[in-house]
Amino acid sequence: MASTSAxxxxxxIVSLCKRRGFIFQSSEIYGGLASTWDYGPxxxxxxxxxxxxxxxxxxxxxxDMVGLDAAILMHPxxxxxxxxxxxxxxxxxxxxxxxxxxxxxxxxxxxxxxxxKGESTAKLVRKGAESFPAELVERLxxxxxxxxxxxxxxxxxxxxxxxCPNCGSxxxxxxxxxxxxxxxxxxxxxxxxxxxxxxPETAQGIFVNFKNAQTATRRKPPFGIAQIGKSFRNEITPGxxxxxxxxxxxxxxxxxxxxxxxxxxxxxxxxxxWKWYTDLGMNPERLRKRGQGPDELAHYSKGCYxxxxxxxxxxxxxxxxxxxxxxxLKRHAEFSGKDLTHFxxxxxxSYVPYVIEPSAGADRATxxxxxxxxxxxxxxxxxxxxxxxxxxxxxxxxxxxxxxxxKPELKGPAKALHEALRRRWFVEYDETGSIGKRYRRxxxxxxxxxVTIDFDSLNDHAVTVRERDSMTQVxxxxxxxxxxxESKLTPQAPTLSPSVFQQPVAQAH
Ligand code: GAP
Numbered sequence: 001m002a003s004t005s006a007x008x009x010x011x012x013i014v015s016l017c018k019r020r021g022f023i024f025q026s027s028e029i030y031g032g033l034a035s036t037w038d039y040g041p042x043x044x045x046x047x048x049x050x051x052x053x054x055x056x057x058x059x060x061x062x063x064d065m066v067g068l069d070a071a072i073l074m075h076p077x078x079x080x081x082x083x084x085x086x087x088x089x090x091x092x093x094x095x096x097x098x099x100x101x102x103x104x105x106x107x108x109x110x111x112x113x114x115x116x117k118g119e120s121t122a123k124l125v126r127k128g129a130e131s132f133p134a135e136l137v138e139r140l141x142x143x144x145x146x147x148x149x150x151x152x153x154x155x156x157x158x159x160x161x162x163x164c165p166n167c168g169s170x171x172x173x174x175x176x177x178x179x180x181x182x183x184x185x186x187x188x189x190x191x192x193x194x195x196x197x198x199x200p201e202t203a204q205g206i207f208v209n210f211k212n213a214q215t216a217t218r219r220k221p222p223f224g225i226a227q228i229g230k231s232f233r234n235e236i237t238p239g240x241x242x243x244x245x246x247x248x249x250x251x252x253x254x255x256x257x258x259x260x261x262x263x264x265x266x267x268x269x270x271x272x273x274w275k276w277y278t279d280l281g282m283n284p285e286r287l288r289k290r291g292q293g294p295d296e297l298a299h300y301s302k303g304c305y306x307x308x309x310x311x312x313x314x315x316x317x318x319x320x321x322x323x324x325x326x327x328x329l330k331r332h333a334e335f336s337g338k339d340l341t342h343f344x345x346x347x348x349x350s351y352v353p354y355v356i357e358p359s360a361g362a363d364r365a366t367x368x369x370x371x372x373x374x375x376x377x378x379x380x381x382x383x384x385x386x387x388x389x390x391x392x393x394x395x396x397x398x399x400x401x402x403x404x405x406x407k408p409e410l411k412g413p414a415k416a417l418h419e420a421l422r423r424r425w426f427v428e429y430d431e432t433g434s435i436g437k438r439y440r441r442x443x444x445x446x447x448x449x450x451v452t453i454d455f456d457s458l459n460d461h462a463v464t465v466r467e468r469d470s471m472t473q474v475x476x477x478x479x480x481x482x483x484x485x486e487s488k489l490t491p492q493a494p495t496l497s498p499s500v501f502q503q504p505v506a507q508a509h
Contacts, residue, residue: 006312013312013374014241016386020445022046022370023242025186035238035245037363041444045396045426047249047366051228054251054360057276058226058266065253066217068227070205073196079181081335082204082328084197089177090236093159097169102217103236104175107165108158125161126170130272134139182246198232203357205229206254207328210340212351214256221342222265224255228362240313242363249362256353258344262302265356266323270305273358274320277307277365282372286310300327307360318368319360326352369394373446389469392489397447398425399485402438402488404454406431414453417463421482425489443468449485476477 017023026036039047059067079085091104107124114121139151156319163170182198185191199205206225213225228251228303238244257265270289278284292304304322308315326505329352333340341350373388392398399421403414411431418429428447435452450466457463463481466473476484486493 002083009371009374010241010312012386013370016372016374016444017043017241020441022445023068035235036247037242037245043144043366043395046369046390046394046446047362049245049394049396050366050369051249051251051362053280054276054365055226055228056364056449057272057279058224058253058358061418064222065212065217065224065226065255068206068209068213068225070202070209070227070230072199072205072232073186074208076196077335078204078208078332079197082207083331084181084200085179088181088200089179092178092236093173093175093483094173095164095166096171096173098164098167100166101166102382104155104159106160106237106485108155110165111158111162123168124163125158126163176238178234180235182234183234190283196409199229200233201231202227202229202250202252203254203328203359206252207332207355208336209237210254210256210329211338211409214342220344220470222255222257222261224253224356226251226253241312242367243311243313243316245363248364251360251362251365253326253356253358254324255356255358256329256342257356259351262323262354262356266303266321269356269358270307270321273307273360275366277318278393280369281389282368283311286372287460288315290315298322298324300325309364309372311368311371316364318364319358321356321358324357326354326357329353334346335481362381385440387443387468390446390448392448393444395448396426397428397442397445398449398489400428400430400438400442400450402435402450402452403431404435404452409458410453410455411458417451417453417478417481421485424486439466439471448489451481 014023017040018025021040024038024040025032026038034415040412055067058311059065068502092101093100095106110371111124112123114124122410139154159172159175162172164172181200183195184198185194186196187194187206206227209225213219214223217223228249230247231250232247234245235244238246245376253269255265255269274287274289277287286309288308288310290306290308292301292306297304302323302325304320306317307319307321309318321503329340333352341352343350369390373390375387377387379385390396401411401414401421403419414431414475415429418427421427428442430441432438433441446468448468450468452464452466454464457478460477462475462477464473464475465481465484474484
């Protein structure tokens with residue numbers, strides 16, 4: 001395996017994504033739109049597979065979950081009830097000189113980090129104010145940067161002394177709160193009565209449908225609702241490719257349970273979500289769970305674990321799993337005037353369910369699977385092979401059909417094979433270039449199996465199957481090809497036998 005430094009690795013992945021059709025810059029022919037990305041012909045297959053794998057594990061294969069696809073535009077009262085109108089904002093400062101905008105907390109954090117590491121803060125603060133006052137240094141040594149950011153004294157000092165990191169000007173405005181929700185108008189009149197927001201999370205579409213989904217599917221807590229969909233946030237500092245963008249896709253679950261069971265369901269979801277990533281081949285050494293400290297928790301939250309991945313740009317959040325208590329349902333009940341309590345027929349008691357929320361990003365998961373599967377190998381001739389070792393269920397193309405020659409004798413059967421297999425999976429046909437080059441092209445997009453047809457195939461009716469990771473080859477009679485691929489690509493495929501009639505009642509999920 002060739003070694004690649006972290007920034008290089010990210011550059012290589014971005015370049016592979018463009019070259020092979022995973023991800024393009026949005027509106028590229030117009031110069032692009034900052035931090036906005038389009039999934040190309042291969043990328044859309046990968047991201048769809050990520051979303052399908054999630055949906056399968058949290059809806060299809062569980063007894064206690066149902067799905068939903070709510071609208072992006074919601075009644076504006078939703079955002080009052082959820083707290084997004086009042087609290088979903090970042091503190092921003094403007095540089096009066098170069099007109100750039102910065103997050104005040106990020107500037108303060110940069111100063112504090114430099115202090116912690118003993119680095120110079122000369123470029124971050126005014127001349128003559130190069131160090132924190134002694135008591136702040138002491139406080140920083142004892143506590144975390146997060147605590148310091150909540151300390152009014154530290155914030156006041158930093159705001160009074162920091163300079164624009166872009167042009168060095170000392171002319172910065174006071175921090176102002178900037179709401180991260182995108183605003184637009186519904187209908188032809190652009191006045192305040194017509195304001196609607198692009199949802200900043202899919203979660204609220206689930207909360208407002210709690211009663212509808214429960215009644216329609218005759219459920220009672222514990223049960224959950226899952227949803228995949230676009231969310232929008234006017235992020236001030238998007239970046240790291242598709243990691244933080246202004247338009248992104250979330251995969252969210254709101255799991256409604258009796259309050260007394262909340263802790264148990266919280267633990268169970270943390271374990272289930274961790275297993276999902278590792279079952280799909282993610283390296284557990286690059287994954288970690290991080291419990292949020294009390295100062296990081298939202299005021300309504302009783303606990304939160306982040307599942308983080310070690311990207312080339314550092315450990316970063318893939319998913320948060322939170323115990324949101326009964327906060328959201330109570331707020332929506334209050335603002336809508338509708339009763340969102342649950343009446344338990346057995347205990348004859350009413351309660352507002354607690355909610356456990358595993359909230360993941362489809363784009364972040366896709367990026368993590370790309371990074372995690374990327375490998376470079378140098379062969380004995382010194383040539384480098386780039387291969388995406390994607391789990392078969394995530395691989396965009398499952399099989400490639402490669403005739404050894406373009407001659408009609410081979411092309412005819414190869415096309416017929418392609419025609420047949422693509423009814424089962426996404427299968428590519430490629431006849432251009434040397435066989436070595438064609439294998440490399442498939443390795444780069446993570447295709448698990450290549451099937452070659454050669455002149456011997458015309459006589460022995462057999463084909464050669466080459467496996468991506470080991471590069472080993474097996475020769476198979478054509479009649480055995482489909483069962484062979486089926487067993488490799490869908491090992492979880494069910495088998496049925498009369499023993500089903502002897503099974504005791506299975507435990508739920
Ligand atoms: N309903 C809870 C919620 O939205 P969040 O931590 O703000 O929580 C959940 O977002 C997940 O959505 C994150 O863990 C991340 O995977 C994804 N996400 C959030 N903001 C994002 C952004 N700007 N770009 C890409 N993904 C984002």
